Amino acid sequence: MIQARGLVKRFGAFTAVNGVDLNIDRGEVYGFLGPNGAGKTTTIMMLLGITRPTEGEVRLFGEPAGPRRTDLRRRVGVVPERHPRGVWPWMTAEEYLSLFADLFEVSRKEQRIAELLERVDLLRFRWKRIREFSRGMLQKLSIVRALLPDPDLLLLDEPISGLDPLGIKQVRDLVLAENRGGRSIFISSHQLSEMEKICHRVAIIFRGKLLVEDRMKSLLARLSPQREMHVELDRPDADLPARVRTLPFVEEAAVRGNTLVVKMSRQGDHRRDLSQHLISLGLVPLSIEEKIPSLEEAFVTITQENVLALAQGGPA
Secondary structure, three states, X not given: OEEEEEEEEEEOOEEEEEEEEEEEOOOOEEEEEOOOOOOHHHHHHHXXXXXXOOEEEEEEOOEEOXXXXXXXXXXXXXXXXXXXXXXXXXXXXXXXXXXXXXXXXOOOHHHHXXXXXXXXXXXXXXXXXXXXXXXXXXXXXXXXXXXXXXXXXXXXXXXXXXOOHHHHHHHHHHHHHHHHOOOEEEEEEOOHHHHXXXXXXXXXXXXXXEEEEEEHHHHHHHOOOOEEEEEEOOOOOOOHHHHHOOOOOEEEEEEEOOEEEEEEOOOOOOHHHHHHHHHHOOOOOOEEEEEOOOHHHHHHHHHHHHHHHHHOOOOO
16 A cells, blocks of 8 residues: 655755655554654655655555655545644535535535544534634544545544544544455554554654564564563462472562562463462462553663664664
């Protein structure tokens, strides 16, 4: 759906994007993550042909992309970081969406507009003027406008910015529903906890460079060389960690309150062996849960490593 090779964008002496490669597959939710100022929006502008790259190339749907390829752009629904209040304040939501429905030749536009507004809880505001919309309402209106022509690819730049918890859930549910229907979705965001819930693959950009790209589960798992199990017990004694460490697959063990924390090799699944050993010691495991690093922890680890490398004069 999107291929980018060696994307570079310089503004004078400042390099905003430095050698970014991307490959977004059909049918996936792809998260493009990084702090504000990392180069996310500049990269998106190059992907859409709005900004010319200093170096590198972009292909959309397998074909070379550029400012003149409006045929390709029509297949991409875009939700920008900035929303439509600016030049449309006198229009109602219905008028605004009807204008874009006509531009994209959307069939049965009244029904399509009503269906999409209902999905983001804006139907009752369809005749409200845009100048009266909150930031969160503008965000959802922008998503509806992007979905009107039924695009093959939906590209979202900070889609949950300014939304309350209910609005965030509505957008999340909408993204997941669109993806289940076969739509490919590219999301640029710094809202890491939310991206962890919906993305199949993620890439992390920092100071203009792509630091890592991987499937979500693989990225989180590779940050921890060990599996960490939390076993809830009824009053574990202080000697328990030493007795658990006798197991050949256990590398570390400690007691925190009523929880036994065990770090073990990633080779094999030893939860059953651990449980049987505890039972043989006269203990009953109330629950066994594996702790997996969060996307936020992964992001902090990866970016800090690069900050340290830069401070030490190494590659960043």
